[in-house]
């Protein structure tokens with residue numbers, strides 16, 4: 280096999296970033312190989328089935344697989360047979376909320392043996408500042424070029440957004456950023472070129488900024504609620520007909536695999552600094568505890584109560600439960616002695632019930648995720664409702 284077997288291969292290619300990117304690249308005429316360690320996903324995708332919700336992908340995937348435009352491969356060796364090798368593996372934190380650097384460099388060690396001069400390695404995962412230059416240094420003697428082109432999609436809407444959002448591109452060495460930009464231009468998007476260090480920060484800043492906005496909303500919600508005021512009314516008063524107020528998001532669980540993780544990556548890169556990011560984490564991660572304390576203040580024995588959490592996914596209308604705060608809330612409630620029921624419209628879990636069963640059996644209903652299916656749902660009289668998003672009313 281030669282580096283010309285595929286135009287592009289994606290390592291981590293069956294994840295939430297890699298797979299939609301592969302679908303769109305194949306749609307745009309590239310010959311694409313997807314490689315992923317996850318054997319179950321490899322089987323599913325080969326059969327043309329999406330392993331998670333991604334709007335628009337269910338129709339495209341079987342066609343592209345059948346055409347051979349998109350191929351699932353079983354080894355790094357095969358994935359390395361491409362002109363451009365894109366890396367979209369996860370870049371998680373460790374248990375102390377420090378960035379784990381080893382997944383990218385472990386992969387780099389394995390990949391190095393396969394690389395040839397002139398190949399292009401595009402890093403697309405969100406990385407700790409400095410990673411791209413270190414990676415290029417590590418791969419330097421292979422003669423491969425290294426670019427960093429961060430992904431900025433909203434999970435669930437990647438198929439559309441990948442063909443709309445401008446792409447930040449950066450590269451090490453002459454012509455590398457341009458080589459990366461040419462791929463995105465063929466996808467029909469504009470590109471914005473900067474230094475790799477600038478691109479790394481741009482991606483982290485965007486996620487940290489979003490996370491801080493959610494923290495502001497959650498803190499405002501807590502202040503108002505503690506004063507016995509209706510935050511939904513305050514929010515309405517602040518934002519209705521007032522453009523400058525509209526940047527304020529609604530309160531609710533700010534969770535998932537990216538926002539906290541990337542805020543902490545930035546904090547780790549700013550020794551003793553980025554207090555704003557750390558404060559945002561305290562507020563956002565503290566919301567389940569705040570909800571529990573409110574319930575405790577209601578009076579009545581919480582250890583006799585059945586509490587239902589409606590929505591276990593980390594955000595609305597997707598099936599991804601990674602790092603969802605609904606699970607933290609469940610743990611706190613169970614520790615306080617409650618019987619906890621869980622339900623979700625898209626995700627499934629052991630012992631979970633339907634939304635109707637949950638509402639029927641619970642003394643307290645808490646909205647964990649504002650799935651559209653919960654909008655306007657009725658709960659029996661006498662059931663206490665905690666609906667931070669205001670989706671039921």
Ligand SMILES: NC(=O)c1ccc[n+]([C@@H]2O[C@H](COP(=O)([O-])OP(=O)(O)OC[C@H]3O[C@@H](n4cnc5c(N)ncnc54)[C@H](O)[C@@H]3O)[C@@H](O)[C@H]2O)c1
Nearest residue numbers: 291293294295296315316317367368369370404405430434
């Ligand atoms: N999910 C998002 O909306 C989003 C948006 C922008 C950026 N990102 C970033 O993109 C990266 C990937 O995120 P994701 O949500 O797609 O994660 P994911 O867990 O859905 O996908 C990562 C995939 O990589 C595979 N993998 C891990 N190590 C591998 C290896 N050595 N070789 C082959 N496959 C391997 C995993 O099996 C998994 O399928 C992260 O850095 C994340 O921060 C995510």
